[in-house]
Amino acid sequence: MEFRASFVINNKLGLHARPAAKLAKLACAYKAQVFLVRAGQMADAKSVLDILTLACPPGTNLEVVAKGPDAEEAIEAILKLVKEKFGEE
Template structure:
C-alpha cells in the first residue's frame, strides 16, 4: 500500500537537527519505506543525514510518501508530528 500527504513546516526554526531526529525516530518505528520530498529533492525519511539535506525552513511544503504494510499509519503519525507536535517558539538570540 502507498499513502502520501503534503505538510507545511510550522516550526519557526524549520526542520533543524532536533525535529529531524524526532521525525527519523518515529519513521523508524514503522514497517514501511518512508520518503520525504520538496520540489528539488526526495530523501529517505529514516535517515537523519538525508532529512537535514532538505533544509526545510518554516513554511516549506514537504510531501511524505510511505510504501508498505503500515504506510497509512506512518503518514498519519509523521504528518501530525510535523504539523502539530514540532511547533516551537522561535529561539531568542
C-alpha cells in the same frame, strides 16, 4: 500500497537537527519505507542526514510518501508530529 500527504513545516526554526531526529525516530518505528520530497528531491525519512539535506526553513512545502504494510499509519503519525510543531513550541 503507497500513501502520500502534503504538509508545511510550521515550527519557527524549520526542520533543523532536533525535529529531523524526532521525525527519523518516528519513521523508524514503522516497517513501511518512508520518504520526504521537496521540489523533486527525495530523502529517506528514516535518516536524519537525508532529512537535513532537504534544507527546510519554516514555510517549506513537503510531501511524505510511504510504501508498505503500515504506510498509512506512518503518514498519520508524521502529520501529527508536524502539526504539533515537533514539540518545540
